[in-house]
Amino acid sequence: MKSGVFYGVGVGPGDPRLLTLKAVELLKAARVVATPCAAPGQESLALAVAREHLAPGCLVLPLYFPMTKDEKKLEQGWAQALAEVCAHLDRGEDVVFLTLGDPMLYSTCLYLLQRLQKAGYGVKVVPGVPSFCAAAAAAVFPLAAGEERLALLPWPEGAPLSPSLLRAFDSVALLKVASRLDEAIAALQQAGMLEESVLVSNCGSPGEKISRELKKLAGGKEPVPYLSLILARRQKEV
Amino acid sequence: MKSGVFYGVGVGPGDPRLLTLKAVELLKAARVVATPCAAPGQESLALAVAREHLAPGCLVLPLYFPMTKDEKKLEQGWAQALAEVCAHLDRGEDVVFLTLGDPMLYSTCLYLLQRLQKAGYGVKVVPGVPSFCAAAAAAVFPLAAGEERLALLPWPEGAPLSPSLLRAFDSVALLKVASRLDEAIAALQQAGMLEESVLVSNCGSPGEKISRELKKLAGGKEPVPYLSLILARRQKEV
Numbered sequence: 294m295k296s297g298v299f300y301g302v303g304v305g306p307g308d309p310r311l312l313t314l315k316a317v318e319l320l321k322a323a324r325v326v327a328t329p330c331a332a333p334g335q336e337s338l339a340l341a342v343a344r345e346h347l348a349p350g351c352l353v354l355p356l357y358f359p360m361t362k363d364e365k366k367l368e369q370g371w372a373q374a375l376a377e378v379c380a381h382l383d384r385g386e387d388v389v390f391l392t393l394g395d396p397m398l399y400s401t402c403l404y405l406l407q408r409l410q411k412a413g414y415g416v417k418v419v420p421g422v423p424s425f426c427a428a429a430a431a432a433v434f435p436l437a438a439g440e441e442r443l444a445l446l447p448w449p450e451g452a453p454l455s456p457s458l459l460r461a462f463d464s465v466a467l468l469k470v471a472s473r474l475d476e477a478i479a480a481l482q483q484a485g486m487l488e489e490s491v492l493v494s495n496c497g498s499p500g501e502k503i504s505r506e507l508k509k510l511a512g513g514k515e516p517v518p519y520l521s522l523i524l525a526r527r528q529k530e531v
Numbered sequence: 532m533k534s535g536v537f538y539g540v541g542v543g544p545g546d547p548r549l550l551t552l553k554a555v556e557l558l559k560a561a562r563v564v565a566t567p568c569a570a571p572g573q574e575s576l577a578l579a580v581a582r583e584h585l586a587p588g589c590l591v592l593p594l595y596f597p598m599t600k601d602e603k604k605l606e607q608g609w610a611q612a613l614a615e616v617c618a619h620l621d622r623g624e625d626v627v628f629l630t631l632g633d634p635m636l637y638s639t640c641l642y643l644l645q646r647l648q649k650a651g652y653g654v655k656v657v658p659g660v661p662s663f664c665a666a667a668a669a670a671v672f673p674l675a676a677g678e679e680r681l682a683l684l685p686w687p688e689g690a691p692l693s694p695s696l697l698r699a700f701d702s703v704a705l706l707k708v709a710s711r712l713d714e715a716i717a718a719l720q721q722a723g724m725l726e727e728s729v730l731v732s733n734c735g736s737p738g739e740k741i742s743r744e745l746k747k748l749a750g751g752k753e754p755v756p757y758l759s760l761i762l763a764r765r766q767k768e769v
């Protein structure tokens with residue numbers, strides 16, 4: 294029997310109206326829709342965005358991807374998710390895997406895709422609107438024009454941001470920045486990017502917040518939501 | 532009378548099915564749709580992507596953005612486009628401006644948006660799927676996972692790419708690379724990114740081509756289409 298195809302589908306940043314027509318078409322025809330969850334029983338945001346388009350009788354398969362640094366637990370979680378997906382593919386059923394934003398950028402989908410490809414399954418990817426583009430749109434914040442260079446820097450942990458790296462770019466998107474806001478503000482200031490910067494939290498959801506005066510947020514005066522990113526650019530006319 | 536609102540709307544990379552629901556909704560309601568053209572009378576690709584959703588009687592306003600390095604001609608072109616848009620806004624008509632990809636990334640929309648904002652008009656932006664995400668999806672090429680860093684480097688002219696800049700990133704998208712393919716290949720090789728790289732041309736159109744062996748393209752053996760980009764990443768498991 295012919296195996297099913299795995300579709301990694303980006304549902305965009307969270308606003309259901311930012312789904313693409315192609316994603317909606319796949320959702321409507323899907324018999325099996327897989328969706329990542331951080332904990333068993335937890336609602337998936339990607340599923341919430343897509344739910345209204347699911348056909349009656351469609352099977353929703355929640356896949357548990359543990360949020361941990363423990364490599365063994367991570368591997369176990371992924372192996373389990375992979376096995377559940379393969380069980381459907383082996384029965385000839387296509388599996389539509391939902392992922393927030395774009396599947397090729399920082400998604401759980403990547404782990405499954407590469408393992409499925411290695412195992413010889415057919416995989417297809419439907420791109421989605423990434424969160425940094427949605428944040429830029431919400432803030433009407435131009436990211437790059439002409440030959441300008443843009444860096445995407447996820448930054449929840451790890452080494453400090455070097456100002457020389459920032460200086461090699463015209464604009465940057467600092468992702469997952471909530472826990473290191475003061476450091477981000479200092480690095481942007483050193484790189485001459487603080488004047489034109491914006492913090493976007495919970496983009497596209499009812500709790501969306503756009504803060505244009507980052508300096509005032511330094512020192513932890515206000516709590517910053519987990520889903521926050523900073524867009525910044527060197528000051529100039531475009 | 533209240534001025535109309537200017538909508539910068541991303542129509543995605545070129546495949547009409549990658550329009551968002553929000554873009555379609557705006558297109559269906561639009562009375563004035565503006566679309567960038569490189570030369571008078573030239574068909575706009577953004578318009579071709581969106582055309583099937585336009586309401587009967589919708590006014591299509593082609594705006595001529597000259598492709599030139601001559602600053603004076605550029606400014607004249609933009610000023611003329613701005614005046615045409617403002618004429619409609621001043622009559623209280625909303626203007627939906629179509630742009631390929633995402634409006635905040637390398638679009639003609641940026642020039643108008645900033646000038647309109649300064650002049651006090653209301654502007655809104657609808658994000659779209661950027662071309663580098665669509666290319667990554669077509670090639671099933673993971674761009675960044677976890678805390679990996681991605682650089683977007685448009686590279687039609689200007690200074691050589693420094694390998695140390697590339698080395699600061701886990702993956703890169705080299706945009707507008709057609710005219711400097713050999714240099715790109717050499718820079719990627721120096722940075723240890725050539726093994727895992729892909730050239731995507733005319734993404735999403737019938738002429739789409741995905742080349743996984745960049746080395747074989749060196750030396751100009753095959754012509755590379757203008758709409759080409761390279762995705763590359765440092766070799767490792769994700």
